[in-house]
Amino acid sequence: MAIQLQWGLEQMGFSGLRAARDLIHAASTDNIQAKAIQACEGFGATLAICPETRRKIELTVVPTPPSIPVSFFNSFIGYSPGDCISQLSKSLAGLQFLGLAAALITTIPMSQAGDLVSAMLANSASDKTLVPSRRQTIDLLKSIEGRCYHAGFAEDCVGWELLLRKTIGQAPSRNLGPNSTSALPAIDGVESLVDAFRQLHRVGETHITRLTIQTSSAAPWTIAFVKWCLGRPPSVVLEDGTCILSQEESLVEVLVSQDDPSIFQVHLHSSIPSLSTLIETKVSHETVGMVRVSCFGKLLLRGLRGGDFATKVLAQLVPLCVRQITQHLVVLGDNMAFGNAAIPQQAEEFHIVDVDLHKQRLSPFPDEEVIIEACEDLLSQKYPRNSLQLADGLTVFDLPLVKQHMDNLQAECPCAECSGESDSNLSCLEDSFVNIITGILAAAFLISLFDHRESILLRATNTTSLHFNNAFSHAIKGILVNSSAFSCGVSEILRGALWLIRHDEVAQENWLMSCNKDQAVWPLVYDTMSFSKNGYLRLLWLPGKLHFQNDTYNLVTSKVKRYAKRGRQPKKTIKARLVSEPCNLFSDVTCHWKVTPEENHLEASILINDSSGKYNSPWMFASPHRAISSIANALLVESCRHDRDAHLKAPDPFCVLLNPFSGSGGLPNVDSAHEVDESSVSGLVKVIAVDGSEKLRIAALGMERASDPVVLRGNACLDCCIRACRLAGFSILVL
Known part of the structure; x- marks a missing residue:
């Protein structure tokens, strides 16, 4: 066996004060050890890495x-110049x-x-004192992980897997082992493969x-790893x-076993001749790739x-499925208190009492056009836009081509x-x-x-079906199979979206924003406040x-509610004023x-501040994400036939103004205010x-009353909005 290549400081390009300064800057920027960069x-x-891969x-x-500022608080998303990769x-x-x-960590x-790279550093070092610790090595790999996904090695693996599946399906023997995406050797097998490449392409006698x-x-x-390292794919042969x-000039051959999947x-192969077996190992089916x-x-x-x-079947099925889901999916507000792991639960059928009220949710x-465009991006196909509607009692699986496909499947099932x-x-x-x-x-729907979904990277799932074992996927399946309304919580949708981009690894309760695999994500509503x-x-x-204040973070959560200044807590007297016109009583807030x-x-958190001191502020409210739950439960009165700013003909005795920025809900220090016992009034609208x-x-x-469903005013008049509250049985109207 050839002597293993070794590395040492004398092989490195660090010399002089400038190089030392750049090294220290890179290490401090990513908060890692300079020794790890050197090693x-x-x-x-x-x-042995080919020029094509280096160029990629x-x-x-x-x-x-370039870095981009985040407008809703003083931070930015981007990279620091002179970091580890630079x-x-x-x-x-x-x-x-x-x-x-880029091949390993993706x-x-x-x-x-981390174990693999740490072992390879230790086994190939000429001076063991220069080898970084496992933790230091992992810190370095984490700092470069996100950008490495853009090199596309995980997508190469998917491409070869699809090609082999198609090709071997036509071969005499079809047993390729488990139907798993990009299964890979255990770490000792990968280390042996890397070392074999180093020996095969080493400089000097071999x-x-x-x-x-x-x-x-x-x-x-x-196969993908061979091409990644050596510049050309290997020859691939079945055991039979x-x-x-066939790659005549390739020095590597992959022999696909049809008996032992692991x-x-x-x-x-040595020229003397002899055959030395470097390693025998098992296969790991856990993969963590990110793909477009x-x-x-x-x-x-x-x-x-x-x-x-089947492609024709999808062309008939997809547009109508999108319409069915947009018409029948009912998304409800919930506590938004999801953690790292999904909680499987069955979606319940939602019985719509009033169709017109449901339309106000x-x-x-986004609208149907955007969702169909997402389908086209996902499946690389164009789909027709049509106004086809299903008759009562029919489902999308009763469509002619779909039914024929289902009959074909049943015949060979x-x-x-x-x-x-x-x-x-x-x-x-x-x-x-x-x-x-x-x-x-x-x-x-989640994409x-x-x-800018064309650039985002998604989890390369290693299962044959999407891992959405929650109420959202159950609701979609229920709608397609039954052509009736099903419901799910808004947090289940958000959980699914974060799972797609692997932010479930960092997301916690009271999630507002997260950054993982060098992709930062947050709801637009926090940025625009609309x-x-x-x-x-x-x-x-x-x-x-x-980045925030010269440091990097991967999670932003909502702060637990507390008053910004002690001794200035809201008064407890419940007072209110009768409503006669649309207005803003908080112009100073x-x-x-x-x-x-x-x-x-x-x-x-959001800091509520009133310069006049009239409304017992400033104080912080705890859960900005609770606003999303409130919106999910709300009805929106978009328009009516009246003037938007029309006054009521007379003040409504069962409709009062409410101060959400006071713990009591009253309006202290407002002229013409009077006490109201809301428990004794039925149909009171606040x-x-x-x-x-x-x-x-x-x-x-996002306040404490966020659990109460509300009616939101669009371009409708005050009277029509109050009527909508009473028709829906809601007690709060937000102008």
Whole structure:
């Protein structure tokens, strides 16, 4: 066996005061150890990384986009100049390390990738005292992880997996092992593969002439990794001799086993001749890749049977499914107190008592056109826009092409019910088709929430169906199967969107904003402090890290409610004034975001401030995200045939003004105020008089009374809005 290449400080490009200063700046910028940068660059000098990959790293990972400020509090999203990636990219060795890291940390869980890189640094170092610790190595890898996804190695894995699935499906033997996306070797197998490449392409004398890799379900990842490192794909052959891919000039051959799906062996062929087995290991099916929207769509379509006919079926199915879901999905407000893990729950059918009232609900999603465009981006297909409506008693699966496809599936289905064989334990092809359609539609609706979705990176799921085991996916499936209304909570939708971009790894209770894998995401309503009938859950996102006061964070949560100044708590006297016209009683009140750094995250709240002191402020309200829940439960009176600013003919004795910025809800120090016992009045409507102020309206929706459903005034007159409150049985009207 050839002697392993070693790295040392003498191989590195650091010399002089300027280089030392740049190294210290890079380390301090990303809060990591300078020794880790030095070690990784030195290790990069020994790697076999082809010029094509180095060029891809230079074009996709190294460029530092300009930072963009976040308007709703004093922070910015972006990267600091001279960070670790900038420092490593200054040398060929550093670029080679970034090339290896981009492949490993975008497909292997971070803890395992840290163990792997740490082991390779230690095993190949000429001076063990220069080797960084495992934690220091992981810190470095975390600092570069987000930008490495843009190199696209995970998408290469998906492409090879889809190609092999299609090709081997035509071969005599079809057993490729588990139907798992980009399964990969255990870390010892990856280390052996990296070392084999180093020996195969080392400078100087070597006896190694060829490399054979025997694997099964890890074949897609292995092929992608060979091409990533060496510049050309390997030859791919099945164990029965069937040639899948021939590469005459390649020095690497991948032998696809058809018996043991967990096998992974690396063989180096020596010129003497001899065959040395470097490692025998098992395969890990845990993958952590991030891919673009179109590649994610290919993953969703993997289990779709029917070829070109199935594509025609989707063309008939998708537009009508979008319409059915937008018409029948009822999104309700909830406590928004989701944690890291999804809580599976069955969506309940929602019985609409008044159709006109249901039409006044706000939608978290954009309009149908935008959602269909998201479907097109996801599936790389154009879909017709039509006004087709289903007759009563029919579902989307009764459409002609869809029904024919379902009949074809039933005819070849091996499950006990379809085949009539009672001892069959195979899954039903019809159920699988319904689940695939549900997953596609769930993903499309969630993707439609994101701005600039063509650039966002999504989780490369390693399952055959979308991992949305919550009320949102259950509601979509119920609507498609039953053509009736189903409901889910708004937090379930937000949870699904965060899961798609892997922000479920950092999201916690009282979530406001998060940044993970170098993608920062937050609701648009926090930025603009306004909303419309469609798209109140629209999500802004920017590539980069979240910077605040010269530090970086990955989470912003809502602050627990407390008064900003002790001794100035709201008075308890409940007083109110009768309503006669739309008005804003809080013209002196302002609100702005207040952000407080904590140990590992930021806490944010909206500071209510009144310069006159009339309304017992300033004080912070706790849950800005609660406003989203209030909007979900609200009705919006968009317009009416009357003048928007019309006065009531006479003050309504059962309608009073309400101060949301006081714990009691009254209006202290307001002329003509009188006491009202709301418990003794049936049908009492309390009006929050913030007419013309979007910011105060959002702030009011996030107050303690956020659990009470409200009516929101659009361009309708005051009288029609009060009528809507009483018709719906709601007690609060927000002007």
